[in-house]
Amino acid sequence: DTFTPVLEEKLAEFNVEVVYKQVLDDKPEQITAAIKTAIEEKGAEMVLCTGGMSVDPDDRTPLAIKNTGARIVSYGAPVLPGAMFLLSYYGEKQVPVLGLPGCVMYAKRTIFDLVLPRVLACDLVTADELAALGEGGLCLNCAVCTYPACGFGKGW
Structure with missing residues (x-):
């Protein structure tokens, strides 16, 4: 599980506490159950x-x-x-459940960096807003990253 340290580092930038972590096989039933456990039993406010x-x-x-x-x-x-x-929202409390692509593990800046601050602020992100990210939606992988002082993700 090489993803966990990367996510923990990004979450630490926002002082987010990890309350539950589970490594599973690609069995949908197990993943579904783990998501529900995280929210309903562990009190996760984001998955x-x-x-x-x-x-x-x-x-x-x-x-x-x-x-x-x-x-x-x-x-x-x-x-x-x-x-x-x-991007999805679970239940009446609209707990964000995010499916993160593999690029989050190795790329310096990704869609996750664009959406995470909004999700943490409990600001519901819409499909139209995600679509608007097509303008400025290509990270140029500059030799010296200046994000967020660049055009990446400025569509919203």
Whole structure:
């Protein structure tokens, strides 16, 4: 599980406490159950799902998120890196459940960096807002990263 340290580092920038972590196989039933456990038993106010976010037949995380009953806002975003991002909200409290593409693990800035501050501020992100990220949606991987003082993600 090489994803966890990367996410913990990004979350630490916002003083976010990780209350539950589970490493699972690509079995949708297990992933669905873990999402519900995180929210309903552990009190998670946001759930991040990593791995299995592509369109290959063995990538089952989007199905698992859907099977929780969460309202899917968007599966896909016009942002590189991060095109296979999924945003959903679970239950009456609208707990954000994010499906993070593999690029979050290795790219310095991705769709996750654009959406995370809004999610943490309990500002519901819409499909139209994600679509607007197509303007400025390509990170240029500059030799010296100046994000957020650049054009990446300025569509909203």
